[in-house]
Amino acid sequence: GAVVSQHPSWVICKSGTSVKIECRSLDFQATTMFWYRQFPKQSLMLMATSNEGSKATYEQGVEKDKFLINHASLTLSTLTVTSAHPEDSSFYICSARDRGDHFGNGTRLTVT
């Protein structure tokens, strides 16, 4: 149980385009989901907390207009990287919370 599906697992896009990443809890409902970012050989850094039915809470230094988060249902949160640039290339991981935090397999974003 407690499976989190994250799609796509990898994506390559051109600079200036937008990319949407989905995070789904498959067998449980999650009022809270989290989005993390991981640079090579570094640990996970929280980007934002996504709460179902309300606005996401962003960490200091994370541009909310660039990283759009929508948590429209209890099983789905999306992260849209708008007007992507090469410096946005990274590994993005989501987690969904019930009694514990359950992580997706991550999305490798490469912006060319």
Next chain:
Amino acid sequence: KQEVTQIPAALSVPEGENLVLNCSFTDSAIYNLQWFRQDPGKGLTSLLLIQSSQREQTSGRLNASLDKSSGRSTLYIAASQPGDSATYLCAVRVGNNDMRFGAGTRLTVKP
């Protein structure tokens, strides 16, 4: 603000050795602590979850302990195998907040 530190940053051992990975955190008022494994370019695999009221958890060759008062946790791996080679991450959760991660220990087990 919760700070999580993992020592050592990297560790290389021959196959069969028992080893200990260390994690320390600054805020002892944690909700739980979790150990993860991450293979290169992959997501996180949860290994052990210790609730704040617990002192240890065991799964197979893995044993994790928690000492909240001193802000420490250890992950003990018995009889290490080359397949154990990965990065091990420690993360703590404080209340309803997110999980804060350490930088990880990169483990290499040589055949």
